[in-house]
Amino acid sequence: MRLLRCSHGLHRRLGFAPLAAGLLLLLGQTAAEGAVSISVSPIRIELSVPSGETRTDVVTVENRSDEPVRLRVTVADWHLADDGTPVFVKRGRDPEFSMSDWIEVNPTELALPPLGSAPLRYTITAPAGTPAGGYRTSILIESVPETLPRGQAAIAYLNARIGIILYNRIGVVTPDIQIAAQDLVPDPDAPDRLMLRVQIRNAGRVHARVSGDTRIMDDSGRDMELAPIRDAVVLPESERYLFVRFAKPLPGDEFRIVSRLDVGLPELLEAETRVAAPPGR
Numbered sequence: 162m163r164l165l166r167c168s169h170g171l172h173r174r175l176g177f178a179p180l181a182a183g184l185l186l187l188l189g190q191t192a193a194e195g196a197v198s199i200s201v202s203p204i205r206i207e208l209s210v211p212s213g214e215t216r217t218d219v220v221t222v223e224n225r226s227d228e229p230v231r232l233r234v235t236v237a238d239w240h241l242a243d244d245g246t247p248v249f250v251k252r253g254r255d256p257e258f259s260m261s262d263w264i265e266v267n268p269t270e271l272a273l274p275p276l277g278s279a280p281l282r283y284t285i286t287a288p289a290g291t292p293a294g295g296y297r298t299s300i301l302i303e304s305v306p307e308t309l310p311r312g313q314a315a316i317a318y319l320n321a322r323i324g325i326i327l328y329n330r331i332g333v334v335t336p337d338i339q340i341a342a343q344d345l346v347p348d349p350d351a352p353d354r355l356m357l358r359v360q361i362r363n364a365g366r367v368h369a370r371v372s373g374d375t376r377i378m379d380d381s382g383r384d385m386e387l388a389p390i391r392d393a394v395v396l397p398e399s400e401r402y403l404f405v406r407f408a409k410p411l412p413g414d415e416f417r418i419v420s421r422l423d424v425g426l427p428e429l430l431e432a433e434t435r436v437a438a439p440p441g442r
Contacts, residue, residue: 293332
C-alpha cells in the first residue's frame, strides 16, 4: 500500500475534548422496580439503494425483560459531534445528507410480551435523480410507560431508547479524507496523563470508516509503544476527533508520534508529529 504522509510540527499542547460516549442506548433519569431491557438486530445497516429504486427489509425487536413492554417507533435525523457522540434530532432538523423522508416503518407501535420479539419492517425509496453520495437516517425505538388509572400513585419508570443507524450509498463515490492534525491533550479519566487527539476531516460526499494505529517512536525510529485506533465513522463534509490512550507514560525526552489510518482507499493515511521535551529537561 502507498502511504500519504503529512507532518505536524506540534509540541505538547494542553486542551480538553470529551471522550466519545456510548453510541446507541439512552436511559431515562429514574429507576423502576423492573428495568426495561430491549434489543434490536441489526443495530447498524449499510445499504446501496440506487436512486429511483425501493428496498424493504426487516429488523428484529426483542423484549429481554420479564415484563411486557410497549414501544413507539419514529424516524429521526442524526449527526455526530466532533468527538463521535451521536446526536439525534427531529426529521428535517438536520437535512444535509438525510434520507429520513425516504423511509417508512411498520408498525409504528409494538406491544411485546415478556421475552417476546417482533419484526419491524422498513421501506426505503431513493428519489430519482438523487446525486451520488452517502445518505443516512435512524429508526428510534422507545419504551412507553403504561397509563395509570386516575388516583393511582405514580411509580418511577426507566425509559429506554435505541437508535438503529442506516446508511445508504448512491452511485460511485469515495471519501475525500485527511488527518488534519494530531496533538496531546489531558486524559479526563487520568488527569496526570496525556492522550493523543487525532483530528480527521472528510471533505467528500460519503462517510468513511477509519481504523489504524499510533506508534510512539524514539529518534532512531525504534518503536516504544503501539496503540490501536479503533474503528470509527467520519460523516461526509464533516470533522471529528479520535482519541488514543497509551498504556505507558509518555517519554520524558523528545519523541515522535506516527499515526496510520486505513480509510478504505488503496493508500493509508499517515501523520507524524515530533514532540519536544518539556522545558528544563
